Amino acid sequence: MLEVRNLRKVYGEEPGGYVALEGISIDIAAGEFLCLLGPSGCGKSTLLNILAGFEEVSAGSVMFDGRPVKGADRDRMMFFQDAGSALLPWLTVEENVRFALRARRVPRSQWDDIITRYLSMVDLNNHRTKFPAELSGGMRQRLQIARALAVEPRVLLMDEPFAALDAMIRRRMHAILTDIWQRSGQTIVFVTHDIAEAIALADRIAIMSVGPCSSFMKIMDVKGARPRDMGDPASSAMFAEIERLLTPEIRRSEERLG
């Protein structure tokens, strides 16, 4: 469904610019749950922005349903890393979700049901009339999750959606997201730098090296039925393997920072 071929992304002018991504290739199948895993600054958000159509590639191609990606479209919904700026601060919690439904031309008669369903799912139904500025950081992230899910896009691009949530809510959100994904058959590209989260959620994990010229070091299949337990041998073996891959990368990026 999404085909990335030899993608290269340079910020700034070509000679001398910052090469964020280099030689990225991957086929993402319809209905797949792919996690992008890598140290901070490696280019995960950049790749997601390119998949969404917000940023142009410097070389290579990105195809969606066999057509080159050109600009954003309503089939690919992005969850932004910075929830505060992605929400509309002049609308209340429920109005933010309603805005998305209206933009999507969802029939008006369904709005109330959908809003209630998704806000309850993220525990925000009791805060419907609050403004985003009156929510905590984690609540804002959950509101953005509700908004992204409510429009039921074919592809969900999620940039560290659960990063600001505490462990309990996070586990619940994992269960909810897995459930929605299994029932809807949506394709999900999920950015995280939490190895355990990637293993818990993904069909495949693409592990990225530190920049510049970041690319996939390895793409791993995750086996085992969900919900996955970090305690079982397959998961913990995988955790150890990914950690072995990433530790030198993180050290390299730290060395670069001085």
Place this chain on the structure above:
Amino acid sequence: MTETPAIHDQAAADAGMRARRRKFWRNNQGPLLAVLSISLSLVFWQVASTFWFDPFLVPPPSVVARAAWPMIQSGEIFNDVWISMTRVLVGFISGSAVAIVVGVLIGRIKVLHHLLDPVIELLRYLSPTAMIPIAVIWFGIGEMSKYFLIFWGTLFIVLVNTVAGVWRTPIARQRAAECMGVNRFEIFFLIVIPSATPYIVTGMRVAMASSFMSIIPAEILAADSGIGYLLQKSSMLLQTDKIFVALITICVLGFMTDRVFRLLVDKTLSRFTSSTSI
């Protein structure tokens, strides 16, 4: 034996009274201190002009009040206030309207920005005062020249703020809307303009204050009515008390207009101005 409870009650009553007083003070600290600030200034002014300054050069508040009273009674001062206010409002509203439309376009359309920005960057250093001589030649000393001068001053202030507001619209906010299928035209109205509103409102408040500053020189140099003209006339006749009446009128007028403007903004746009800073 019989006295003890009475003393006790008295003490309790005193304590209650003190507590109430403290509460009253806590709840009304701001307004109370504001009244105190103005009263103390008036007292200081009265004392200073009676004992230190020449009361002709700096007439004390009592003299100014005596000069103001007939002007209020005859309605003369209100007439001038009305004339100046109309000039400010016409220039301010038309200037803001043009500035918002042009500012939003400049903020969104790069070519337009490159085309207009150099001119704006040069012209905005021409204060309304600098434009008075040419305005008089263009428009005479009638109302039009004053409208123009206030329009001129407002235009650039609101314009610069509007462009800044459009530019600071978070990119994620626009992109999120794009993902929902909102087209570019709608993003303009549904995302960009609401996001820029706090900046536009701030620009308008600054422009309002500056309008009050520019109307006075405009009326001093090129008018036969309004508060500025009152200042000019009183100065020619060496009526310092009337000059002070005019000066105080400007203070009160500017202050009240800003408060009314803020009230209107709070009533109509508070969604956009109060909750935007996450």
